[in-house]
Amino acid sequence: MKLVSRFEAASRSTAELHGLLAEAFNAFAAAPRGSHERRDALQSMRNIEEELACRGPSI
Template identity: 75%
Template structure:
């Protein structure tokens, strides 16, 4: 999975972020331990969750 940066997450809609979050969670679960793909998926999850946390509810 491609790493989603904080900047990229900020430019996406909330609905898009929820979709990407699901993809990142699946990629994390399927990736081998210690792999770059797993690290990228985890960083993506963190970036998306951080962005969702600062958005007002309902947007």
């Protein structure tokens, strides 16, 4: 999985971000420990979660 930057996360809808978060989680779980792919997936999850937190709860 490619890294999802904060800028890219900000340009996505909330529904898209939830889908990307699931993708990043699965990529993190499947990647070998210490690999570049695992670090990118973890940073992507952080970026996506930060963007979702900035948006607040949705009704």
